[in-house]
Amino acid sequence: MAQLPTEASHLSWTEPEFLAGRALAEKYSCQGPRYTSYPTAPxxxxxxxxxxxxxxxxxxxxxxxxxxxxxxxxxxxxxxxxxxxxxxxxxxxxxxxxxxxxxxxxxxxxxxxxxxxxxxxxxxxxxxxxxxxxxxxxxxxxxxxxxxxxxxxxxxxxxxxxxxxxxxxxxxxxxxxxxxxxxxxxxxxxxxxxxxxxxxxxxxxxxxxxxxxxxxxxxxxxxxxxxxxxxxxxxxxxxxxxxxxxxxxxxxxxxxxxxxxxxxxxxxxxxxxxxxxxxxxxxxxxxxxxxxxxxxxxxxxxxxxxxxxxxxxxxxxxxxxxxxxxxxxxxxxxxxxxxxxxxxxxxxxLGDFYLQNERDLAAYYSLVDQGKPTAYRGCKISREDKLRQFIIMSLICELRLDVVECNRCFGIDFYGRFQREIEQMRQMETDGLLQLGAEEIQISERGRPFLRNICMLFDAYLEPPKPSAPTKTFSATI
Ligand code: SF4
Incomplete structure:
Protein backbone atom coordinates (compact mmCIF):
# COMPACT_ATOMS: atom_id res chain seq x y z
CA MET A 1 0.00 0.00 0.00
CA ALA A 2 1.27 3.46 -0.86
CA GLN A 3 2.43 5.54 2.05
CA LEU A 4 0.93 8.96 2.06
CA PRO A 5 2.18 12.02 3.84
CA THR A 6 -0.02 12.86 6.80
CA GLU A 7 -2.54 15.66 6.54
CA ALA A 8 -0.36 17.79 8.79
CA SER A 9 2.54 17.45 6.43
CA HIS A 10 0.28 18.38 3.52
CA LEU A 11 -0.22 21.71 5.18
CA SER A 12 3.49 22.22 5.62
CA TRP A 13 3.88 24.13 2.33
CA THR A 14 3.06 27.35 4.11
CA GLU A 15 3.94 30.82 2.96
CA PRO A 16 7.12 31.09 5.10
CA GLU A 17 8.23 27.80 3.65
CA PHE A 18 7.49 29.15 0.22
CA LEU A 19 9.97 31.95 0.87
CA ALA A 20 12.59 29.40 1.81
CA GLY A 21 11.66 27.38 -1.26
CA ARG A 22 11.88 30.29 -3.70
CA ALA A 23 15.49 29.47 -4.42
CA LEU A 24 14.38 25.95 -5.35
CA ALA A 25 11.97 27.34 -7.94
CA GLU A 26 14.82 29.26 -9.52
CA LYS A 27 17.11 26.25 -9.36
CA TYR A 28 14.73 23.71 -10.84
CA SER A 29 12.68 25.81 -13.25
CA CYS A 30 13.16 24.33 -16.71
CA GLN A 31 11.06 22.82 -19.46
CA GLY A 32 9.87 19.25 -19.30
CA PRO A 33 7.07 16.78 -20.04
CA ARG A 34 3.90 16.41 -17.99
CA TYR A 35 4.26 12.63 -18.18
CA THR A 36 0.76 11.73 -19.26
CA SER A 37 2.58 8.85 -21.00
CA TYR A 38 6.05 7.36 -21.17
CA PRO A 39 7.54 7.49 -23.72
CA THR A 40 6.02 10.95 -24.17
CA ALA A 41 4.19 12.04 -27.34
CA PRO A 42 7.23 13.74 -28.98
CA LEU A 350 -3.15 -0.68 -26.69
CA GLY A 351 -0.88 -3.43 -25.39
CA ASP A 352 2.71 -2.29 -25.87
CA PHE A 353 1.79 0.40 -28.38
CA TYR A 354 0.92 4.07 -28.33
CA LEU A 355 -0.84 5.35 -31.46
CA GLN A 356 -2.02 8.83 -32.32
CA ASN A 357 -4.65 9.66 -34.91
CA GLU A 358 -3.96 12.26 -37.56
CA ARG A 359 -4.03 15.71 -35.91
CA ASP A 360 -5.18 17.75 -38.87
CA LEU A 361 -8.95 17.58 -39.44
CA ALA A 362 -8.81 17.52 -43.25
CA ALA A 363 -6.11 14.83 -43.22
CA TYR A 364 -8.12 12.77 -40.72
CA TYR A 365 -11.19 12.99 -43.00
CA SER A 366 -9.09 11.99 -45.98
CA LEU A 367 -7.73 8.87 -44.24
CA VAL A 368 -11.21 7.80 -43.14
CA ASP A 369 -12.68 8.44 -46.61
CA GLN A 370 -9.97 6.32 -48.21
CA GLY A 371 -10.53 3.49 -45.71
CA LYS A 372 -6.98 3.87 -44.35
CA PRO A 373 -5.89 3.56 -40.68
CA THR A 374 -6.36 6.87 -38.88
CA ALA A 375 -3.21 6.52 -36.74
CA TYR A 376 -0.39 8.45 -38.33
CA ARG A 377 2.27 8.01 -35.67
CA GLY A 378 3.03 5.91 -32.63
CA CYS A 379 5.64 3.91 -30.80
CA LYS A 380 6.25 0.45 -29.42
CA ILE A 381 7.05 0.42 -25.72
CA SER A 382 10.33 -1.45 -25.24
CA ARG A 383 11.34 -3.36 -22.11
CA GLU A 384 13.64 -0.48 -21.17
CA ASP A 385 10.70 1.93 -21.65
CA LYS A 386 8.56 -0.25 -19.36
CA LEU A 387 11.13 -0.07 -16.58
CA ARG A 388 11.36 3.71 -16.85
CA GLN A 389 7.58 3.99 -17.22
CA PHE A 390 7.17 2.00 -13.98
CA ILE A 391 9.55 4.36 -12.15
CA ILE A 392 8.08 7.59 -13.56
CA MET A 393 4.44 6.57 -13.08
CA SER A 394 5.12 5.34 -9.51
CA LEU A 395 6.72 8.65 -8.62
CA ILE A 396 4.11 10.85 -10.26
CA CYS A 397 1.08 8.86 -9.02
CA GLU A 398 2.13 7.53 -5.62
CA LEU A 399 4.92 9.97 -4.78
CA ARG A 400 7.14 7.02 -4.01
CA LEU A 401 9.01 4.25 -5.72
CA ASP A 402 9.00 0.76 -4.26
CA VAL A 403 12.61 -0.14 -5.07
CA VAL A 404 12.17 -3.77 -3.97
CA GLU A 405 9.15 -4.19 -6.26
CA CYS A 406 10.99 -2.49 -9.12
CA ASN A 407 13.96 -4.86 -8.72
CA ARG A 408 11.65 -7.86 -8.55
CA CYS A 409 9.54 -6.92 -11.59
CA PHE A 410 12.45 -6.02 -13.85
CA GLY A 411 15.24 -8.24 -12.49
CA ILE A 412 17.57 -5.32 -11.80
CA ASP A 413 19.57 -3.79 -9.00
CA PHE A 414 18.02 -0.30 -9.01
CA TYR A 415 20.83 1.48 -7.18
CA GLY A 416 23.47 -0.18 -9.36
CA ARG A 417 21.60 0.43 -12.59
CA PHE A 418 20.78 4.10 -12.07
CA GLN A 419 23.96 5.41 -10.46
CA ARG A 420 24.03 8.67 -12.44
CA GLU A 421 20.37 9.40 -11.65
CA ILE A 422 20.87 8.56 -7.96
CA GLU A 423 23.77 10.97 -7.89
CA GLN A 424 21.42 13.76 -9.03
CA MET A 425 18.73 12.59 -6.60
CA ARG A 426 21.16 12.98 -3.73
CA GLN A 427 21.28 16.70 -4.52
CA MET A 428 17.48 16.76 -4.49
CA GLU A 429 17.55 14.92 -1.17
CA THR A 430 19.81 17.64 0.22
CA ASP A 431 17.25 20.19 -1.01
CA GLY A 432 14.55 18.30 0.93
CA LEU A 433 12.61 17.14 -2.14
CA LEU A 434 12.83 13.41 -1.44
CA GLN A 435 14.30 10.70 0.76
CA LEU A 436 16.36 7.87 -0.70
CA GLY A 437 15.99 4.60 1.17
CA ALA A 438 17.26 1.12 0.43
CA GLU A 439 13.71 -0.12 -0.08
CA GLU A 440 11.89 2.93 -1.29
CA ILE A 441 12.23 6.47 -2.57
CA GLN A 442 9.74 8.83 -1.01
CA ILE A 443 8.92 12.27 -2.41
CA SER A 444 8.47 14.82 0.37
CA GLU A 445 5.75 17.44 0.44
CA ARG A 446 8.37 20.04 -0.46
CA GLY A 447 9.24 17.94 -3.49
CA ARG A 448 5.69 17.71 -4.85
CA PRO A 449 5.91 20.89 -6.98
CA PHE A 450 9.10 19.46 -8.50
CA LEU A 451 7.70 16.03 -9.40
CA ARG A 452 8.23 16.60 -13.11
CA ASN A 453 11.89 17.49 -12.48
CA ILE A 454 12.35 14.30 -10.46
CA CYS A 455 10.71 12.15 -13.16
CA MET A 456 12.86 13.77 -15.84
CA LEU A 457 15.92 12.11 -14.33
CA PHE A 458 14.57 8.76 -15.55
CA ASP A 459 13.48 9.90 -19.00
CA ALA A 460 15.96 8.30 -21.40
CA TYR A 461 14.82 10.51 -24.29
CA LEU A 462 15.66 13.86 -22.71
CA GLU A 463 18.79 15.85 -23.15
CA PRO A 464 20.14 16.98 -19.75
CA PRO A 465 17.93 19.95 -18.73
CA LYS A 466 19.21 23.41 -19.63
CA PRO A 467 17.23 25.89 -17.51
CA SER A 468 17.79 28.89 -19.72
CA ALA A 469 17.23 27.28 -23.11
CA PRO A 470 13.56 27.39 -24.15
CA THR A 471 12.35 24.55 -26.35
CA LYS A 472 9.27 24.32 -28.54
CA THR A 473 8.38 20.89 -27.22
CA PHE A 474 7.77 21.07 -23.48
CA SER A 475 6.26 23.47 -20.96
CA ALA A 476 7.91 24.94 -17.86
CA THR A 477 7.97 22.54 -14.93
CA ILE A 478 7.27 25.29 -12.37
S1 SF4 B 1 -9.82 25.82 -23.71
FE1 SF4 B 1 -11.28 27.01 -24.94
S2 SF4 B 1 -10.46 26.94 -27.03
FE2 SF4 B 1 -9.44 25.33 -25.87
S3 SF4 B 1 -10.60 23.48 -26.20
FE3 SF4 B 1 -11.43 24.39 -24.33
S4 SF4 B 1 -13.11 25.74 -24.98
FE4 SF4 B 1 -11.89 25.22 -26.82
Missing part, protein backbone atom coordinates in the same frame (compact mmCIF):
# COMPACT_ATOMS: atom_id res chain seq x y z
CA UNK A 43 8.75 10.24 -29.22
CA UNK A 44 5.90 8.97 -31.39
CA UNK A 45 7.12 8.38 -34.94
CA UNK A 46 5.42 8.06 -38.30
CA UNK A 47 7.59 5.02 -39.01
CA UNK A 48 6.51 3.14 -35.87
CA UNK A 49 6.32 -0.66 -36.32
CA UNK A 50 2.79 -0.74 -37.70
CA UNK A 51 3.14 -4.35 -38.91
CA UNK A 52 4.03 -5.51 -35.41
CA UNK A 53 0.99 -3.65 -34.06
CA UNK A 54 -1.31 -5.27 -36.62
CA UNK A 55 0.06 -8.71 -35.92
CA UNK A 56 -0.30 -8.15 -32.13
CA UNK A 57 -3.94 -7.14 -32.68
CA UNK A 58 -4.64 -10.32 -34.67
CA UNK A 59 -2.99 -12.53 -32.06
CA UNK A 60 -4.26 -10.99 -28.83
CA UNK A 61 -7.26 -13.27 -28.37
CA UNK A 62 -7.07 -13.15 -24.58
CA UNK A 63 -7.64 -9.38 -24.69
CA UNK A 64 -10.90 -9.70 -26.63
CA UNK A 65 -12.84 -9.93 -23.34
CA UNK A 66 -10.68 -7.62 -21.19
CA UNK A 67 -12.07 -4.26 -19.98
CA UNK A 68 -11.57 -1.35 -22.34
CA UNK A 69 -11.38 2.40 -21.89
CA UNK A 70 -12.67 4.66 -24.68
CA UNK A 71 -11.69 8.26 -25.33
CA UNK A 72 -13.65 10.27 -27.89
CA UNK A 73 -12.21 13.58 -29.11
CA UNK A 74 -14.71 16.25 -30.16
CA UNK A 75 -12.62 19.16 -31.42
CA UNK A 76 -15.07 22.00 -32.08
CA UNK A 77 -15.25 25.24 -30.07
CA UNK A 78 -17.27 28.44 -30.57
CA UNK A 79 -14.48 30.80 -29.51
CA UNK A 80 -10.79 30.62 -28.80
CA UNK A 81 -9.49 30.76 -25.23
CA UNK A 82 -6.10 32.40 -25.63
CA UNK A 83 -4.26 30.03 -23.28
CA UNK A 84 -5.47 26.89 -25.07
CA UNK A 85 -3.00 24.20 -26.10
CA UNK A 86 -5.62 21.59 -27.05
CA UNK A 87 -6.25 20.21 -30.50
CA UNK A 88 -9.40 22.16 -31.40
CA UNK A 89 -11.20 23.70 -34.35
CA UNK A 90 -12.84 27.07 -33.73
CA UNK A 91 -15.80 27.36 -36.07
CA UNK A 92 -19.42 28.44 -36.35
CA UNK A 93 -19.85 26.48 -39.54
CA UNK A 94 -23.19 24.71 -39.39
CA UNK A 95 -22.18 21.44 -41.00
CA UNK A 96 -18.93 20.96 -39.11
CA UNK A 97 -20.39 18.51 -36.60
CA UNK A 98 -22.30 16.51 -39.22
CA UNK A 99 -19.14 16.10 -41.31
CA UNK A 100 -17.22 14.99 -38.25
CA UNK A 101 -19.81 12.54 -36.92
CA UNK A 102 -19.97 10.89 -40.34
CA UNK A 103 -16.24 10.10 -40.21
CA UNK A 104 -16.25 9.25 -36.51
CA UNK A 105 -18.94 6.66 -37.12
CA UNK A 106 -16.77 4.95 -39.77
CA UNK A 107 -13.79 4.93 -37.41
CA UNK A 108 -15.90 3.50 -34.56
CA UNK A 109 -17.15 0.65 -36.78
CA UNK A 110 -13.63 -0.11 -37.96
CA UNK A 111 -11.97 -0.01 -34.53
CA UNK A 112 -14.70 -2.06 -32.85
CA UNK A 113 -13.88 -4.90 -35.27
CA UNK A 114 -10.12 -4.57 -34.71
CA UNK A 115 -9.89 -3.89 -30.98
CA UNK A 116 -12.96 -5.84 -29.85
CA UNK A 117 -16.52 -4.57 -29.61
CA UNK A 118 -17.48 -7.10 -26.94
CA UNK A 119 -15.06 -5.84 -24.36
CA UNK A 120 -16.80 -4.23 -21.36
CA UNK A 121 -16.23 -0.48 -21.57
CA UNK A 122 -15.42 0.39 -17.95
CA UNK A 123 -14.24 3.93 -18.76
CA UNK A 124 -15.55 6.37 -21.33
CA UNK A 125 -14.42 9.96 -21.69
CA UNK A 126 -15.53 12.61 -24.16
CA UNK A 127 -13.03 15.43 -24.36
CA UNK A 128 -12.23 18.29 -26.64
CA UNK A 129 -12.50 20.91 -27.89
CA UNK A 130 -15.96 21.32 -26.45
CA UNK A 131 -17.96 18.07 -26.42
CA UNK A 132 -21.17 20.00 -25.75
CA UNK A 133 -20.63 21.97 -28.96
CA UNK A 134 -22.82 19.08 -30.17
CA UNK A 135 -26.52 19.77 -29.74
CA UNK A 136 -28.75 17.38 -27.80
CA UNK A 137 -29.64 15.39 -30.92
CA UNK A 138 -26.00 15.01 -31.93
CA UNK A 139 -24.94 13.98 -28.41
CA UNK A 140 -27.64 11.30 -28.46
CA UNK A 141 -26.65 10.14 -31.92
CA UNK A 142 -22.99 9.76 -30.98
CA UNK A 143 -23.76 7.76 -27.84
CA UNK A 144 -26.04 5.55 -29.91
CA UNK A 145 -23.21 4.93 -32.42
CA UNK A 146 -20.85 3.92 -29.61
CA UNK A 147 -23.46 1.70 -27.95
CA UNK A 148 -24.12 -0.05 -31.28
CA UNK A 149 -20.48 -1.09 -31.65
CA UNK A 150 -19.08 -1.37 -28.13
CA UNK A 151 -20.35 -3.02 -24.95
CA UNK A 152 -21.24 0.05 -22.92
CA UNK A 153 -22.20 -0.74 -19.32
CA UNK A 154 -25.25 0.45 -17.45
CA UNK A 155 -24.46 -1.28 -14.17
CA UNK A 156 -21.43 -2.22 -12.08
CA UNK A 157 -18.48 0.11 -11.61
CA UNK A 158 -17.95 2.39 -14.56
CA UNK A 159 -16.64 5.90 -15.12
CA UNK A 160 -18.37 7.69 -17.98
CA UNK A 161 -17.33 11.31 -18.10
CA UNK A 162 -17.74 14.35 -20.32
CA UNK A 163 -16.05 17.76 -20.34
CA UNK A 164 -18.51 20.61 -20.69
CA UNK A 165 -18.08 24.32 -21.24
CA UNK A 166 -20.34 26.30 -18.87
CA UNK A 167 -20.65 29.15 -21.39
CA UNK A 168 -22.50 27.03 -23.95
CA UNK A 169 -24.38 24.58 -21.76
CA UNK A 170 -28.16 24.61 -21.84
CA UNK A 171 -29.60 23.54 -18.54
CA UNK A 172 -31.73 20.90 -20.33
CA UNK A 173 -28.57 19.19 -21.61
CA UNK A 174 -27.65 18.05 -18.09
CA UNK A 175 -30.52 15.55 -17.57
CA UNK A 176 -29.96 14.39 -21.15
CA UNK A 177 -26.30 13.59 -20.38
CA UNK A 178 -27.41 11.63 -17.33
CA UNK A 179 -29.94 9.76 -19.44
CA UNK A 180 -27.25 8.95 -22.01
CA UNK A 181 -25.24 7.20 -19.31
CA UNK A 182 -22.67 9.75 -18.18
CA UNK A 183 -22.03 9.64 -14.44
CA UNK A 184 -19.25 12.26 -14.24
CA UNK A 185 -19.05 15.81 -15.49
CA UNK A 186 -15.99 17.97 -15.74
CA UNK A 187 -16.38 21.77 -15.96
CA UNK A 188 -13.66 24.02 -17.35
CA UNK A 189 -13.57 26.86 -14.78
CA UNK A 190 -9.94 28.07 -15.01
CA UNK A 191 -10.44 31.23 -12.87
CA UNK A 192 -13.40 33.29 -11.65
CA UNK A 193 -11.68 36.69 -11.69
CA UNK A 194 -13.19 39.00 -14.37
CA UNK A 195 -9.83 40.58 -15.30
CA UNK A 196 -8.19 37.17 -15.72
CA UNK A 197 -11.18 35.90 -17.70
CA UNK A 198 -10.98 38.90 -20.02
CA UNK A 199 -7.24 38.42 -20.55
CA UNK A 200 -7.76 34.80 -21.60
CA UNK A 201 -10.94 35.49 -23.62
CA UNK A 202 -13.08 33.20 -21.54
CA UNK A 203 -15.87 35.11 -19.79
CA UNK A 204 -17.98 32.91 -17.51
CA UNK A 205 -19.13 34.64 -14.33
CA UNK A 206 -19.76 32.71 -11.12
CA UNK A 207 -23.48 33.42 -11.51
CA UNK A 208 -23.45 31.48 -14.77
CA UNK A 209 -21.63 28.48 -13.28
CA UNK A 210 -23.48 28.14 -9.94
CA UNK A 211 -26.94 27.24 -11.39
CA UNK A 212 -25.25 24.67 -13.64
CA UNK A 213 -23.60 23.08 -10.62
CA UNK A 214 -26.99 22.99 -8.84
CA UNK A 215 -28.49 21.27 -11.85
CA UNK A 216 -25.67 18.68 -11.99
CA UNK A 217 -26.19 17.94 -8.29
CA UNK A 218 -29.95 17.72 -8.75
CA UNK A 219 -29.42 15.10 -11.45
CA UNK A 220 -27.30 12.94 -9.16
CA UNK A 221 -24.09 12.66 -11.11
CA UNK A 222 -21.62 10.49 -9.25
CA UNK A 223 -18.99 13.18 -9.43
CA UNK A 224 -18.38 16.75 -10.53
CA UNK A 225 -14.85 17.93 -11.43
CA UNK A 226 -13.51 21.44 -11.94
CA UNK A 227 -10.48 22.34 -14.01
CA UNK A 228 -8.54 25.35 -12.72
CA UNK A 229 -5.40 26.90 -14.20
CA UNK A 230 -2.73 28.82 -12.32
CA UNK A 231 -0.07 30.95 -13.95
CA UNK A 232 -2.59 32.93 -16.05
CA UNK A 233 -2.20 36.68 -16.71
CA UNK A 234 -3.13 38.98 -13.79
CA UNK A 235 -3.45 36.13 -11.31
CA UNK A 236 -2.02 36.94 -7.92
CA UNK A 237 -2.45 35.76 -4.34
CA UNK A 238 -5.63 37.83 -3.89
CA UNK A 239 -7.38 36.85 -7.12
CA UNK A 240 -6.55 33.19 -6.64
CA UNK A 241 -7.80 33.35 -3.04
CA UNK A 242 -11.15 34.76 -4.22
CA UNK A 243 -11.44 32.15 -6.97
CA UNK A 244 -10.75 29.38 -4.47
CA UNK A 245 -13.41 30.69 -2.10
CA UNK A 246 -15.97 30.44 -4.89
CA UNK A 247 -14.75 27.01 -5.93
CA UNK A 248 -14.94 25.72 -2.36
CA UNK A 249 -18.48 27.12 -2.02
CA UNK A 250 -19.53 25.01 -5.03
CA UNK A 251 -17.79 21.92 -3.53
CA UNK A 252 -16.81 19.89 -6.60
CA UNK A 253 -15.69 16.32 -5.83
CA UNK A 254 -12.47 16.69 -7.81
CA UNK A 255 -10.35 19.70 -8.74
CA UNK A 256 -7.55 19.57 -11.27
CA UNK A 257 -5.18 22.57 -11.01
CA UNK A 258 -3.08 22.83 -14.12
CA UNK A 259 0.06 24.85 -14.51
CA UNK A 260 -0.40 27.20 -17.48
CA UNK A 261 2.20 26.50 -20.16
CA UNK A 262 3.02 29.71 -22.03
CA UNK A 263 4.40 28.52 -25.36
CA UNK A 264 3.42 31.16 -27.93
CA UNK A 265 5.99 29.77 -30.36
CA UNK A 266 3.92 26.56 -30.44
CA UNK A 267 0.34 27.77 -29.80
CA UNK A 268 -0.35 30.91 -31.80
CA UNK A 269 -3.43 32.02 -29.78
CA UNK A 270 -1.14 32.48 -26.76
CA UNK A 271 0.48 35.42 -28.57
CA UNK A 272 -2.64 37.39 -27.55
CA UNK A 273 -1.61 36.99 -23.90
CA UNK A 274 0.42 39.83 -22.43
CA UNK A 275 3.68 38.17 -21.40
CA UNK A 276 4.35 40.91 -18.85
CA UNK A 277 1.08 40.14 -17.03
CA UNK A 278 2.12 36.53 -16.40
CA UNK A 279 3.31 35.50 -12.94
CA UNK A 280 7.00 34.62 -12.64
CA UNK A 281 8.04 31.03 -11.72
CA UNK A 282 8.42 32.13 -8.09
CA UNK A 283 4.97 33.75 -8.09
CA UNK A 284 3.55 30.58 -9.67
CA UNK A 285 5.06 28.55 -6.88
CA UNK A 286 3.36 30.87 -4.39
CA UNK A 287 0.03 30.41 -6.23
CA UNK A 288 0.56 26.66 -6.09
CA UNK A 289 1.15 26.87 -2.32
CA UNK A 290 -1.94 29.02 -1.79
CA UNK A 291 -4.08 26.59 -3.80
CA UNK A 292 -2.71 23.67 -1.83
CA UNK A 293 -3.32 25.38 1.52
CA UNK A 294 -6.83 26.58 0.70
CA UNK A 295 -8.05 23.30 -0.74
CA UNK A 296 -6.52 21.11 1.93
CA UNK A 297 -7.83 23.49 4.55
CA UNK A 298 -11.28 22.90 3.04
CA UNK A 299 -10.84 19.13 3.42
CA UNK A 300 -9.52 18.12 0.00
CA UNK A 301 -6.77 15.50 -0.36
CA UNK A 302 -3.86 16.35 -2.66
CA UNK A 303 -3.50 13.65 -5.31
CA UNK A 304 -0.36 13.21 -7.38
CA UNK A 305 0.98 16.38 -8.88
CA UNK A 306 -2.01 18.65 -9.36
CA UNK A 307 -5.34 17.04 -8.38
CA UNK A 308 -7.40 17.57 -5.23
CA UNK A 309 -10.30 15.32 -4.25
CA UNK A 310 -12.73 14.95 -1.40
CA UNK A 311 -11.60 12.21 1.03
CA UNK A 312 -14.39 9.81 0.03
CA UNK A 313 -13.61 10.10 -3.69
CA UNK A 314 -12.42 6.94 -5.48
CA UNK A 315 -9.17 8.67 -6.51
CA UNK A 316 -8.21 9.25 -2.86
CA UNK A 317 -8.83 5.57 -2.13
CA UNK A 318 -6.96 4.52 -5.29
CA UNK A 319 -3.92 6.58 -4.32
CA UNK A 320 -3.87 4.93 -0.87
CA UNK A 321 -4.08 1.49 -2.52
CA UNK A 322 -1.56 2.17 -5.31
CA UNK A 323 -4.22 1.89 -8.06
CA UNK A 324 -3.88 5.39 -9.44
CA UNK A 325 -2.79 5.85 -13.04
CA UNK A 326 -1.85 8.84 -15.13
CA UNK A 327 -2.89 9.04 -18.74
CA UNK A 328 -3.76 11.64 -21.33
CA UNK A 329 -6.81 12.75 -19.32
CA UNK A 330 -4.80 13.24 -16.12
CA UNK A 331 -5.14 10.98 -13.06
CA UNK A 332 -7.70 8.18 -13.09
CA UNK A 333 -8.38 4.71 -11.74
CA UNK A 334 -6.50 1.84 -13.30
CA UNK A 335 -9.48 -0.33 -14.30
CA UNK A 336 -8.81 -1.03 -17.98
CA UNK A 337 -5.45 -2.01 -19.45
CA UNK A 338 -6.17 -0.72 -22.93
CA UNK A 339 -7.41 2.69 -23.99
CA UNK A 340 -8.77 3.29 -27.46
CA UNK A 341 -8.80 6.89 -28.70
CA UNK A 342 -11.35 7.85 -31.35
CA UNK A 343 -11.48 11.01 -33.45
CA UNK A 344 -8.98 13.52 -34.76
CA UNK A 345 -5.69 13.62 -32.78
CA UNK A 346 -6.90 11.01 -30.24
CA UNK A 347 -4.21 8.86 -28.63
CA UNK A 348 -4.61 5.13 -27.89
CA UNK A 349 -2.61 2.90 -25.60
Missing amino acids: QFREDFPREQYNSWLCNSEERRTAPLSLYVHLPFCHDICYYCGCNKVVTREQHAVRNYLRRLKVEVEHQALLVGGNRPVTQLHWGGGTPNYLDNGELTELMHVLASHFRLLDSGYREYSIEIDPRVTNIDTIPLLKGLGFNRISLGIQDFNPLVQKAINRIQPYDQVAPLVDCIRYNNFRSLSFDLIYGLPHQDRHTIGETLQKVIALKPDRIACYNYAHMPQRFSSQRAIDRLALPTPEEKLLLQCIISQHLQGAGYIHIGMDHYVLPEDELAIAQREGRLQRNFQGYSLNIAEDMLGLGVSAISQ
